[in-house]
Amino acid sequence: MKTVHLIQHTHWDREWYFTENDSKAVLYYFMDDLLNRLEADPQLPPFVLDAQTVILDDYLQVAPENLARLTALIRDGRILIGPWYTQTDFLVVGAESIARNLLLGIEGACKYGTPMPVGYVPDSFGQSAQLPMFLNQFGIRHAVLWRGWSEHDVARTEFIWHSDDGSQVTAAVLPWGYGCAKWLPAETQKALPVVLKASHKQAQFAATDQILLPNGNDQSPFEYQVPEMLQALNQQQDEFRFVNSSFSDFFAALETQREKLPDYHGELLSPKYMRIHRGIFSTRIDIKKLNAKLEKTVSQYLEPLLTLNAALGLPYPQTAVDTLWREAMKSHAHDSIGGCNSDRVNAMVKNRLLSGLEMAEQLLDLNFQKLSEGITATQDGTKIVLFNSLPRTRSGAVRLTVMTPERDFRLCDSHGNDCHWQLVSEQPQDMSTVVQELSNSTETTWFRKCELQVEVKNIPACGYTTLWFKPGEVSRHLAHTVNPHQLENHFLHLRADAHGVLTLTDKRSGQHYHQLLQLVDGGDAGDNYNYSPPEEDWKITGDGHLLECHTDGGSLFNRMVLRYRLPVPQDLDSRQQGLTEAKLDVTITLTLAHNSPELNVDITVDNQTRDHRLQVLMPTGAASRVHFADQPFGLFQRDNQSAAMKMWQEENWSEAPAALYPMQSLVMMHDEQRGLCTVTEGLREYEIPEAQNDVLAITLLRSVGWLGRANMPYRPGRASGMVLPSPESQIPGIHHCSLAVMPLTGAPDAAFWRRVEEWKTPMLAYLATGWSRFRLNPHGREFPADYSLLSWDTPLHFSTLKKSQRGDHWVIRGWNPCAYPVKTGEVKSAKGVVPSNLAEEVLSGERFCEVTAVCAPVTFLMEN
Incomplete structure (x- = not known):
C-alpha cells in the first residue's frame, strides 16, 4: 500500500x-x-x-x-x-x-x-x-x-x-x-x-x-x-x-x-x-536593471565601504542595511521581479527598488563624506577619494564627476604628480540644486559639470587612496588622431561602413566578427509572462538605417557614436498590415580604451512603439553546439537548442522550450579559435536564434500590453495570470543599456576572468567638496591618505565584504566564475581568518584553509 x-x-x-x-x-x-x-x-x-x-x-x-x-x-x-x-x-x-x-x-x-x-x-x-x-x-x-x-x-x-x-x-x-x-x-x-x-x-x-x-x-x-x-x-x-x-x-x-x-x-x-514563463527574464527590463543596480550598490560598494569605515572606527548601520535587503527581497518574489503583475503592482515593485537605491546611495555618500573628512590634507586642493572594493591592488580607469566654475584644473596624486584624464562629457550645472546655501538665492550660479575618465595606478586592495583636484591650474594633454568611422588599439579594430554595419577584428587572432551589434526589432504577441512571435513575424534590422556616425578621442580612449532610426510598425496590427508608420531611435556609443581588450557599448533606445522586442546580435562564428552563461555563484553550460523543440507540440507541452535563457550578467560562445563574450549591466535574457546557431541575441527590451493572454503560438491554451491590460509594460520612454564585448581565442583564461570582474565592479571616485545636502557634526577621527583593510590574491570573483549577521566579524566572499576548479588563495589580514559558509558559521578553527572551488561561493570570517 x-x-x-x-x-x-x-x-x-x-x-x-x-x-x-x-x-x-x-x-x-x-x-x-x-x-x-x-x-x-x-x-x-x-x-x-x-x-x-x-x-x-x-x-x-x-x-x-x-x-x-x-x-x-x-x-x-x-x-x-x-x-x-x-x-x-x-x-x-x-x-x-x-x-x-x-x-x-x-x-x-x-x-x-x-x-x-x-x-x-x-x-x-x-x-x-x-x-x-x-x-x-x-x-x-x-x-x-x-x-x-x-x-x-x-x-x-x-x-x-x-x-x-x-x-x-x-x-x-x-x-x-x-x-x-x-x-x-x-x-x-x-x-x-x-x-x-x-x-x-x-x-x-x-x-x-x-x-x-x-x-x-x-x-x-x-x-x-x-x-x-x-x-x-x-x-x-x-x-x-x-x-x-x-x-x-x-x-x-x-x-x-x-x-x-x-x-x-x-x-x-x-x-x-x-509553465516556466521564459519571457519574464526580459519583461519590464526597467525593473530588472533597477534591481541589478540596487544589488550591486549594496553588496559591492556600500557594505564594503561600511566595513572599511568600521575598521577605522566609524559606526556600521547594520539595521539600516538589513532593512535595505528586506525591502529589496519583497521585490524579489517570483511574480514581483518577474514583472508579471498588474501595472499598479509593477509600479509598487519599482518604487520599492527606487526607495532602496535612494537610501543605499545616501548611505554611500555620507560614508564617503565621513571617510574624506578624516583624511589629513597634505597639499592644497580638494580631496578625491578613490575606492577599490576588490580584494587586490588595481590600476585602470575610474569615472569622476567634478563641478567647477574654472576652465582649467589639474588632478594629481599624493606626490604632486599629474594624473592623466580625459573629458567624457560636459554640461552646465545649476548649483542651487547642489549647494544648500544657494537654494534660496535669487540668482542662478552656473558651474561646469564634467565627467572625466581618470587613469589611476595601484589603488589598495579593499581600500582607498587620495588624489587632489586643483582648479585654475593647467593639465597637460597629448593630442590624439582619430580615424573616421574606426576605432583601434593594440587588441581590437572596429570599422563602421556607410550603412551602419560594424565589423570587429581581434588583432591577436586575426578573427573578424561581421555585423557585430546588429539591431533586430521583431513583433511580440505575448504578455508579461511569455514572449511569443506573431504568426507571421516581420523583423527589421538597423542595417541601412544609420542617420549619423562620428568619432572622437583622446589620450585614454576613442569613441564612436552611431545614431539609427528604424522604420517600424506602431503595434501588432500595423505589423500584420506591413506598415512602418513609427520610428525607433537607437543610439549606440562604442568606447575603446587604449589599453583594453574589450569594447564598451552603451545603447540608448527611445521606445515609442508597442508590441515588439528589440535585440542586439553577437555573431560569434563559433563552431559549437553549446554555450556558457553565468548563474548565481557559477557558470553553466547549455545546449544552443533544446531537443524538445521537435516534440513539444506532439507531447502537448504547456509552453515551447524555446532557446530563450536567463543569465546573471554574462553569456559566451566559443570554439578553439574564436568566440565572443558579452557582459551586461542588468540585462537578464539572451536567445540563440534557431536559424543562427552561432549568434547570441541579447534582449534589450520587450514591449507588451497584457498581463496574460490566451492561445499564443509559444504558449497554447489558457491565459497565464489574469487577462488584464497592462499598458505600462509597453515601457515607453528612454532606456539605457550597458554591456561589454570581449572576443575570445579559445577557452577563457585567468586574465580574461579578471577583466570581466573589473568591468563589472569599477572603482568609485568621490570628490570631497563639502556640498552634501545634509550636514553632520565632525567625528574627530584621523585617517591615512592610503589604506587597505585586507588583500586576497585569488582567481575568485568578489561577491561582498560585510559585517557578520551575528557576532563581531567581517565576512568576505568570492566565487569561482570558471567552469573548472581553482585554488582560492589566502586572505591576508592582520586579524585572524577562518573558513565559513553563507550561513556565516565557522567551519574550522584554522586561520586559513586553501580549498578548491567549483561553482560555489567561498566565504571567510575575519576578526574585527
Missing part, C-alpha cells in the same frame, strides 16, 4: 494582480481563522505558511496584538515557517540576494521558533542548478519544487539533486502543482474520487511508495475538515494510506528508500507539465 502524505498549506503571493495592501487585508482574516482553529483543536495537523517569514512581518503589522498567540503555535510546531524571507526567484535576482534571503529568513524565523528544514520552492519560474548548493550552505538537505521538471530531465519526481560543487539535496517535485488537491469537498463520498484521482496523478512518476499530496492554493484558507475526512477515506479503500503529514515526516519516510532515487545534475527549465 502506498502512503500519501497530505500537506496542508497556503501559497501566499504578497502581490500579483492585486497589491500588497490587498493581501495584508486578506491576511488579517486568514490568520485570525487559522489561529482560532489551531488553538481550538489540538489534533489538527501542522500548517505550512508558504516557507516565507515575510508573511509574519506583514501579519504583525495589521495584528501586533496576536504576537504571543502566533509565537506559541510556531514553537509548538503547529505553524511551520521559513526558511525563506520571501519566495524568491532564482534566475533573475543576484546570488547575494538569494543568500541574504535565506540568511535573513532563517534569522527572522528563529525569533518565533525553529524554521522548517526544507527548501520549499512551490512557484519559482524554473530552478537554478545552484539551489542544492544554496540550501546545503544553510544545513538544508531537502527540497520541494514545482516548475521546471519533466521526465526528460530525470525519470522520477523524487531524486538526489547535485550541484557542481558536490552539494546535494533529496528533492521532491509536485508535477501537478501545489494546488492539485485544493478545495476538497467536505463530504467523504464526494471527496473520495477527487482525492484518489489526485493521488494517482502524484504517484505517476513517484520513485517509491511515499507520495506527496499538497492541499492548498493561492491565498487559500485552512481546510480544517480534511483530517477527519482522511480517516473516513482510509476506511473506504485500501489502495492508499492517507496521513496528515509534514514535509519533514515525508522526507524521513522517503530517506528509508534512498537507494531507489535517481541522481540528477543541472537546472530545471522544462515546461512540459508546468
